[in-house]
Amino acid sequence: MAMAKMLLLVAMALVSSCSAWELNIQMPTKRLQAMDETVAPLIHALRPLLGSGGELGSRGGVACDSWVLGVEAHNVRDWKTVPTNCEGYVGHYMLGSHFRRDSKIVIDEALAYVETLKLAGNGKEIWVFDIDETTLSNLPYYAKHGFGTTLFNATSFNAYVLEGSAPVLPETKRLYNKLLKIGVKPLFLTGRTEDQRDITVANLRSQGIYGWKDLLLKQPGFKGSAVAYKSGERQKLQDAGYVIVGNIGDQWSDIIGAPEGARTFKLPDPMYYIG
């Protein structure tokens, strides 16, 4: 109780220095005074002030949690690098449980959607999967390159790809295997290039991924945007009689541009942006 009252006084002192909007919205004074046993609102009030990714985390740069939210909601676009002061935040997010937890939400929703499907079972129903940061994780590479805070280096990244050692993302594998089981054919549509086909196939197989309908890689000479490339390939699939019942990727450019697929799912990726 004494601790709760002490925290209450600290919170009141902090709140008194906030704007009227914060005072009214987050922690009305009367409610503060009435609060005795309940500490949850107190924690709520303190978190934006003291949280590691919040206001204090923004010293010398942007607030990293707000920046990541902006990225995931596609409000922040066309960025080249993660803000320098967010390397620690993004690193903790990716290496800790947060990324896995957020990914699990996405896949749980995808699986719930799968349960609602009325399948024709004609072999034409497909699910489009992106590869990098969707099926395979390049986190071992990005962990050595500032989690996206340094400019993308195609030479060193392609050297990493050619190792064929990228681990599978376990949540995505859960969806992939479920689709195989019910007769929806997984199909890969990736920004990886045709010359990376063999190593990509080997990498996928080494991670227990089998049975895909096709692996579509970017062909030499293609100059358009990721959206143009991927939507164009999906259009060809649709024209060939395939029904895209689902589409999942880590970039917005994986899932926008008609035809998107009957439903799209966006996995988190605060490390890089592909437009």
Ligand SMILES: [Mg+2]
């Ligand atoms: Mg990707």
